[in-house]
Amino acid sequence: MKHLRVAALAGISFVALASVAAFAQQYQQSPVLDGLDLPPVAERVGANPRVVTPVSEVGKYGGTFRGGMVGGNDRNMLFTYFGYEPLLTWDADWSGDVYPNIASAYTASEDSKSFTFTLREGMKWSDGSPFTADDIAFFIEDVLPDQKLFPTKPGWLTVEGELPTISVTSPTEFTISWTKPNGLFIINAASVYGVQLALLNKAYCSQFMPKYNPDADANAKAAGVADWAEHMTNMCGVGIENIQRWRNPERPTLEAWRITDPYVAGATRVSFERNPYYWKVDTAGNQLPYIDGLSISVNAEAQTLLLSVLAGEIDYEVRHIANAANLPVLAEGTEAGNFYISPRESRVGNSLAVSVNLNSHDAVKAGIFGNKDFRVALSHALDRVAIIDTLFLGQGTPQQVSPREGTPFYNERLATQYLEYDVDEANRLLDSIGLDKRGGNGFRLAPDGSPLVVNVAGVTALGAHADAAELLVQYWQAVGVDARFSAQDRTRFYEEKTASQHDIVVWGATSGGIDVFIDPRDYFPFSTESNFAVDWAKYYIGDGGTEPPDYVKEQWSLYDQIKATSNADEQAALFQKLLEIAADQYYQIGISTAIPGLAVVSNNLGNVPADTPTGWIHPDPGTLNTEQFYFKN
Amino acid sequence: MLIFILKRVAGMIPALFAISILAFTVIQLPPGDYVSTYAAQIAQTGEAVDSAVLANLRERYGLGENIAVQYFKWIGGIVRGDFGQSFEWNQPVTELVWGRMGMTALISFLTLITMWAVSLPIGIISAVRQYSIVDYLTTTFAFLATAVPEFLVAIVLLYISTMWFGVSVGGLFSPAFENAPLSLAKVWDFLQHAWIPILVIGLGSTAALTRIMRANLLDELHKPYVEAARAKGMPEGRLILTYPVRVALNPFISTIGWVLPALISGELIVSTVLNLPTAGPLLLQALKSQDMYLAGAFILLTGGLVLIGTLISDILLAISDPRIRLS
Numbered sequence: 002m003k004h005l006r007v008a009a010l011a012g013i014s015f016v017a018l019a020s021v022a023a024f025a026q027q028y029q030q031s032p033v034l035d036g037l038d039l040p041p042v043a044e045r046v047g048a049n050p051r052v053v054t055p056v057s058e059v060g061k062y063g064g065t066f067r068g069g070m071v072g073g074n075d076r077n078m079l080f081t082y083f084g085y086e087p088l089l090t091w092d093a094d095w096s097g098d099v100y101p102n103i104a105s106a107y108t109a110s111e112d113s114k115s116f117t118f119t120l121r122e123g124m125k126w127s128d129g130s131p132f133t134a135d136d137i138a139f140f141i142e143d144v145l146p147d148q149k150l151f152p153t154k155p156g157w158l159t160v161e162g163e164l165p166t167i168s169v170t171s172p173t174e175f176t177i178s179w180t181k182p183n184g185l186f187i188i189n190a191a192s193v194y195g196v197q198l199a200l201l202n203k204a205y206c207s208q209f210m211p212k213y214n215p216d217a218d219a220n221a222k223a224a225g226v227a228d229w230a231e232h233m234t235n236m237c238g239v240g241i242e243n244i245q246r247w248r249n250p251e252r253p254t255l256e257a258w259r260i261t262d263p264y265v266a267g268a269t270r271v272s273f274e275r276n277p278y279y280w281k282v283d284t285a286g287n288q289l290p291y292i293d294g295l296s297i298s299v300n301a302e303a304q305t306l307l308l309s310v311l312a313g314e315i316d317y318e319v320r321h322i323a324n325a326a327n328l329p330v331l332a333e334g335t336e337a338g339n340f341y342i343s344p345r346e347s348r349v350g351n352s353l354a355v356s357v358n359l360n361s362h363d364a365v366k367a368g369i370f371g372n373k374d375f376r377v378a379l380s381h382a383l384d385r386v387a388i389i390d391t392l393f394l395g396q397g398t399p400q401q402v403s404p405r406e407g408t409p410f411y412n413e414r415l416a417t418q419y420l421e422y423d424v425d426e427a428n429r430l431l432d433s434i435g436l437d438k439r440g441g442n443g444f445r446l447a448p449d450g451s452p453l454v455v456n457v458a459g460v461t462a463l464g465a466h467a468d469a470a471e472l473l474v475q476y477w478q479a480v481g482v483d484a485r486f487s488a489q490d491r492t493r494f495y496e497e498k499t500a501s502q503h504d505i506v507v508w509g510a511t512s513g514g515i516d517v518f519i520d521p522r523d524y525f526p527f528s529t530e531s532n533f534a535v536d537w538a539k540y541y542i543g544d545g546g547t548e549p550p551d552y553v554k555e556q557w558s559l560y561d562q563i564k565a566t567s568n569a570d571e572q573a574a575l576f577q578k579l580l581e582i583a584a585d586q587y588y589q590i591g592i593s594t595a596i597p598g599l600a601v602v603s604n605n606l607g608n609v610p611a612d613t614p615t616g617w618i619h620p621d622p623g624t625l626n627t628e629q630f631y632f633k634n
Numbered sequence: 635m636l637i638f639i640l641k642r643v644a645g646m647i648p649a650l651f652a653i654s655i656l657a658f659t660v661i662q663l664p665p666g667d668y669v670s671t672y673a674a675q676i677a678q679t680g681e682a683v684d685s686a687v688l689a690n691l692r693e694r695y696g697l698g699e700n701i702a703v704q705y706f707k708w709i710g711g712i713v714r715g716d717f718g719q720s721f722e723w724n725q726p727v728t729e730l731v732w733g734r735m736g737m738t739a740l741i742s743f744l745t746l747i748t749m750w751a752v753s754l755p756i757g758i759i760s761a762v763r764q765y766s767i768v769d770y771l772t773t774t775f776a777f778l779a780t781a782v783p784e785f786l787v788a789i790v791l792l793y794i795s796t797m798w799f800g801v802s803v804g805g806l807f808s809p810a811f812e813n814a815p816l817s818l819a820k821v822w823d824f825l826q827h828a829w830i831p832i833l834v835i836g837l838g839s840t841a842a843l844t845r846i847m848r849a850n851l852l853d854e855l856h857k858p859y860v861e862a863a864r865a866k867g868m869p870e871g872r873l874i875l876t877y878p879v880r881v882a883l884n885p886f887i888s889t890i891g892w893v894l895p896a897l898i899s900g901e902l903i904v905s906t907v908l909n910l911p912t913a914g915p916l917l918l919q920a921l922k923s924q925d926m927y928l929a930g931a932f933i934l935l936t937g938g939l940v941l942i943g944t945l946i947s948d949i950l951l952a953i954s955d956p957r958i959r960l961s
Contacts, residue, residue, distance in 0.1 A: 072919050074675075074722045153686040244724050262813040266723050266730035269805065269911045270812040296809060301906050301915030305804060312796050337797075460674075492666035492924070495674040544686070 029287045031062040034277055042288055047123030049105060051281045053629050056608040059283055060291040060631025067316050068297040069306040076244040076264065078320055085623025086255050087195030088118065089187065093625050095614040097515040099191045103199050103255065109187060113567040115178030116186055122173055125278040126202050126253035134175035139203035141167040141177065143212060149230035150239050155197065157189035184567040185518050192519060192618045197241045202253040209233035257290040257628040271297045281628055291631035310601055313338040319600040319621050331601060345598035345621060348614040350523055351402040351510035351591035352393060353469050356532035360501045360547065365447045373587055378430035380419040380590050382480045388472055389593045392465055397593035402523050405513040409573040415584035427480045444483035458487040459507040460494050470507045501535040508532055513595065516618045517576065518563060524583045525556035533588045556582050607631045635952065635959060642948050646941045653937035658705050661926045667697045668721045668924045695721055708930065718927030727931045730916065735935050738913040742897045744828065745836040753840045757847025758879060761855065772844060779841035784900045788834045788907040804909040831908055835900045839893050850885050854878035887950050894943030898936055
């Protein structure tokens with residue numbers, strides 16, 4: 002398969018050859034479809050289906066995949082497993098290369114302002130109706146601008162508040178454009194977010210809009226909901242993360258399976274059947290998916306799910322229970338449960354991000370926390386090797402919060418500065434910034450003579466976070482900082498830090514690969530998730546906050562420049578400049594390289610790769626192509 | 635009799651009102667609200683949270699309003715049969731609550747029946763045959779069962795069945811029947827699964843009731859009227875069942891008043907452990923995510939169920955004992 006490389010993007014046109022080999026081929030279908038009143042399989046997959054190369058071998062048809070969800074709002078389990086069907090796609094290894102998926106090819110204009118996509122000839126929705134550029138246009142022109150359906154517009158689809166326009170040149174060709182450049186559009190179109198563009202079937206969903214159906218409002222009233230927009234959301238699941246996406250069996254979809262028992266109130270089991278019009282085939286011409294149906298239990302508790310896994314009643318699990326804490330019990334149960342533990346790579350920038358609040362509302366603390374030497378001293382006070390041994394069973398090496406080594410975004414200075422365990426240096430730095438006076442309890446006083454108490458908050462429900470906070474406190478007390486561990490409930494934690502009332506918080510680091518472009522929260526004040534400077538981030542997103550110093554503004558302008566180009570090399574170079582500022586400022590204290598993840602996979606499930614990266618933007622197992630999973634027996 | 639029932643029902647209204655205020659206060663107690671919990675939850679999985687989206691949600695759910703205003707809106711809706719919207723499920727609470735509450739009521743009711751059916755004969759036997767082998771056995775068993783918390787029994791059962799037999803118990807239906815329409819086969823499937831929760835939930839209360847029945851009956855067995863009947867040559871079995879048992883039954887019936895709340899709250903915990911499609915798991919989840927209208931509806935209805943149980947016990951007492959009916 003010819004793939005499209007981001008690196009060579011600007012202004013060059015690609016034509017995907019994916020289909021040529023399969024063109025003249027005979028297609029086969031699953032035996033369960035035999036004898037049904039359906040058009041021939043070659044007609045259903047269309048003239049130009051996507052050919053998926055199976056991970057290990059061509060599989061066989063049949064079986065029901067058993068999975069598990071926890072609670073009533075685990076919709077993103079379904080999304081990340083079976084709903085990752087974006088316009089373009091990433092590969093399982095997350096090399097950063099973008100491959101054709103729904104679109105068979107695309108071109109980007111030189112100035113990154115417009116993007117032309119080619120769709121597959123004869124591709125169909127799950128109800129057999131044709132999928133065309135009009136469906137995309139329906140979303141861009143009718144759904145996205147609507148204030149009721151999309152009160153807040155997805156950031157990646159807007160450029161400085163401007164929404165895209167679309168021009169449809171043929172049923173299989175359209176161009177999305179802005180008046181200003183949107184250099185990150187293609188990366189986003191291959192991420193989970195890209196699913197949004199081809200989610201809605203115009204023929205079905207437009208019936209709920211007054212623009213297309215004068216009775217829409219009356220129908221909504223008849224259905225017992227407030228207005229047409231709510232009715233449409235209920236029936237169509239307008240946004241990618243709407244739970245309603247998994248509720249209406251009538252809604253046509255492009256996904257490999259379509260829902261039969263919906264994920265509604267009180268459901269204990271959600272089921273899917275195969276989409277007979279799925280537009281992907283394997284290298285032997287078998288229409289995918291291999292697996293005929295899905296049966297997903299809705300569990301009250303993660304522990305119940307763990308028991309199901311141990312009893313061998315789950316075929317693949319990467320959420321909820323697939324973590325280091327459960328590793329011993331899982332490892333013990335592999336034989337009885339007939340599963341194996343498949344390593345997964347976490348691509349985040351660190352095992353933990355420890356954020357000192359630069360925007361503290363306490364004037365004295367703001368002065369101290371804002372001093373880089375204070376943060377450097379706190380970093381030197383940590384024995385990271387011991388922490389890694391205690392918390393992460395020795396997995397990982399000391400590192401600051403930084404993009405991962407081996408990616409074009411790695412910045413050595415940012416990753417490796419201030420890592421040495423050096424108590425003397427920590428004490429010297431603290432003395433040098435006016436914290437040299439001690440109180441009666443032996444702890445350092447603030448420069449004005451008042452006691453300096455530093456609260457270190459961790460969420461107890463996220464075990465490692467609270468454990469880490471407790472450990473850090475001991476190291477900092479050893480250098481005379483009156484640090485105190487504050488065990489917090491997740492909600493309280495969130496309220497406090499969003500209001501910038503925290504001192505120091507322990508939270509997970511986020512992006513460390515190509516996703517640094519999509520969510521750079523750890524490298525400059527980007528969103529209210531940038532825990533080290535929430536107020537500055539609020540200023541950035543226009544939600545009040547306080548005006549930051551010039552170096553932050555320079556980072557913002559560099560990020561704008563990244564968005565203004567789609568040349569990958571240029572983007573990476575600009576990001577390095579941005580990281581240099583982050584390294585100068587030393588916003589966050591990191592502990593170690595990311596902890597490896599894991600997935601529990603049934604021995605009976607074939608074509609599952611190992612060591613693949615996981616994450617929200619590059620979801621597991623969606624990016625592994627679940628449609629080519631198959632049952633060996 | 636009718637006046638008696640009406641008076642009892644009238645007494646339930648202020649009680650229900652008090653429960654509603656209590657329920658609403660309790661669900662408001664934790665810091666934050668549904669939106670901040672939601673934000674924290676999705677941020678944990680590394681998903682991006684847009685603060686504009688959160689502000690929008692808060693406005694849509696009316697979470698910024700005064701608590702008193704929120705309460706009266708809520709209770710006003712309930713009077714009209716509208717329990718509000720579940721934030722987490724994005725569906726009206728009414729759609730969620732009835733099926734699950736129905737299951738909870740069914741399980742609790744079945745447990746109550748089983749409990750009576752088991753503890754009554756055992757209590758009688760161990761009183762009549764005091765200090766016999768049977769008495770010692772049931773007494774030992776009863777003390778053990780009262781002392782062990784139900785959820786622990788559930789966990790141990792789960793462990794044994796998963797680790798030793800390789801099947802996970804839990805649930806009330808086999809996967810094949812979970813979404814199937816009601817049929818005879820489904821009822822049979824239900825019964826095959828339901829005995830585990832019934833056993834687990836009823837264990838402690840059954841043991842306690844056995845002890846109560848035994849103690850009550852022992853009080854009566856040595857009273858003069860029993861001796862008199864025996865002296866007149868009445869057959870022993872008929873004698874015991876007709877006179878002392880009937881008198882001893884009084885405290886037995888009135889126990890529903892406290893057994894029912896214990897059953898229902900036990901059911902809430904056990905059903906979470908056993909993953910039953912009853913109110914418990916949903917209520918716990920709703921409390922954790924601060925899905926306040928859903929949680930409120932469950933607490934209110936559970937309270938209502940307890941009140942109804944007490945009413946039934948009052949009525950049964952009135953039927954069996956004319957002294958209560960007339961006073």
